[in-house]
Amino acid sequence: MSKMRKGTLVMLCVLVFGLFQSCASTAKGTSPEPTPTGAEMKANVSWPNDKLEVDESGIPQLKVYVVEDEKIETVDVETYVQGVLAGEMKNDWPMEALKAQAILARTFVMKFVDEKTSRYEGADVSTDIEEAQAYDRSAVNERIEQAVEETRGLVLGAAGELPYAWFHAHSGGTTERAVTGLGWDKEEPGYTKVTQGNEPSSVENEKDQQSLTDAQAWEARFSVEEFAAACAEQGVEVSVEEGTSLTVGERGEGGRAKTLNVNGQPVQAAELRIALGSTKMRSTLLTSLKVEDGQVYMAGKGYGHGVGMSQWGAYGMAEEGADAEEIVAHYFTDVTVEKLW
Numbered sequence: 001m002s003k004m005r006k007g008t009l010v011m012l013c014v015l016v017f018g019l020f021q022s023c024a025s026t027a028k029g030t031s032p033e034p035t036p037t038g039a040e041m042k043a044n045v046s047w048p049n050d051k052l053e054v055d056e057s058g059i060p061q062l063k064v065y066v067v068e069d070e071k072i073e074t075v076d077v078e079t080y081v082q083g084v085l086a087g088e089m090k091n092d093w094p095m096e097a098l099k100a101q102a103i104l105a106r107t108f109v110m111k112f113v114d115e116k117t118s119r120y121e122g123a124d125v126s127t128d129i130e131e132a133q134a135y136d137r138s139a140v141n142e143r144i145e146q147a148v149e150e151t152r153g154l155v156l157g158a159a160g161e162l163p164y165a166w167f168h169a170h171s172g173g174t175t176e177r178a179v180t181g182l183g184w185d186k187e188e189p190g191y192t193k194v195t196q197g198n199e200p201s202s203v204e205n206e207k208d209q210q211s212l213t214d215a216q217a218w219e220a221r222f223s224v225e226e227f228a229a230a231c232a233e234q235g236v237e238v239s240v241e242e243g244t245s246l247t248v249g250e251r252g253e254g255g256r257a258k259t260l261n262v263n264g265q266p267v268q269a270a271e272l273r274i275a276l277g278s279t280k281m282r283s284t285l286l287t288s289l290k291v292e293d294g295q296v297y298m299a300g301k302g303y304g305h306g307v308g309m310s311q312w313g314a315y316g317m318a319e320e321g322a323d324a325e326e327i328v329a330h331y332f333t334d335v336t337v338e339k340l341w
Helices: 002-031 037-046 077-088 095-115 143-150 207-216 224-232 269-276 310-321 324-331
Strands: 061-066 069-075 154-157 217-225 246-248 260-262 265-268 286-292 295-301 336-339
Touching: 061 077, 069 224, 069 295, 077 143, 077 154, 095 143, 095 154, 095 310, 095 324, 154 310, 207 217, 224 295, 246 286, 260 269, 265 269, 310 324
Parallel strands: none
Antiparallel strands: 061 069, 154 336, 217 295, 246 260, 260 265, 286 295
C-alpha cells in the first residue's frame, strides 16, 4: 500500500474516532442543560433553608405547637399546609381557589420562620390564630390533599424575597394597601395593590350563601364605654356620649378608613378594629359611623383587613376559570411563583 493511501486511511480513522467520542460525550451529559430541579431553583427566592431540617425527600420539617393538644408536633411543611388550608377555606371550595390559598399558606409560614420567633418555646410556629394561621387537621379531605400536592413546594417570590402573603375573607369590592388596612408602619411593600375583589354576588350552596352574605356587609354596635376603652389603648382619652363628633378622617386608596376622628382626635382605624374585636368590627371599609341611643353604631362592607388576596374573590375567579397563579397575580403586583422543593 502506498504511503499516500496509508496516510489517508489514518486520517479517516482519526475523524471517525473523534466523531464517535463526540457522540459518546454528548450521550454522557454535554447535551443542553435539563430543566432545573427544585434544589437548583432555590436560588430564585431567599428562604430559611438554613433554619429547618429536611426529610429524605427534601421537605423542611416544622416544630408546630398545637394549641388544642398543648404540645409540639414535628410535621413536614406540606402536612402543616394541609391543616392550614382546611382551617382557612372550606374543603369543598373550587380547586384553584384552594391551590391559591395553599401557595399563600406555604409562603406565610416560610416568611414567619425566617423573620419571627414563636411565642411558644421550642416551636417554629403554632396553630394559635393570634400568632399565625388558622389550622384544622380534622377538616382535611382528599380535595385539600390534592390542592397541597399539586402546589408542592410552591411559594410567592417578590424581587427574590418571600413577600408577606396577606389574605382576608372578603374585600368588600376593593382591596387595600397595608399602611391603611393593617396599620403598617414600615415602607409599603411594592407588591401590595388596590384592585377589585372579584367576589361572587351569590353561590349555589345555601351555607356558603349565608357566609357570603355575612361577609358582604355588616353592622355592629358598641357600648360607649368599650369604644372609649379601645381608643384609650392608643393613648387617646375620650368621653363618648350623645353629641360626640365621630367621623371618618383619612381614607386609603381603596376607601378604607385609615383614621377616625373622635371629638377631633385621630384614632387609627386598623388598631381600633383589633381592640374592638375583628369579628365584630369586621372591616374598616365603613359606610356608617355615629353615636346613637347611647351606643356607637357602625356599618361597613367586607370582612378582614382587605390587604392581599380576598378568599371570596379567589372563589369567584376560580369559578370563572382562573387558575391559582392567575388568582395570586391578580392580588399581588410583580410576584412570581417559585418552587422551593
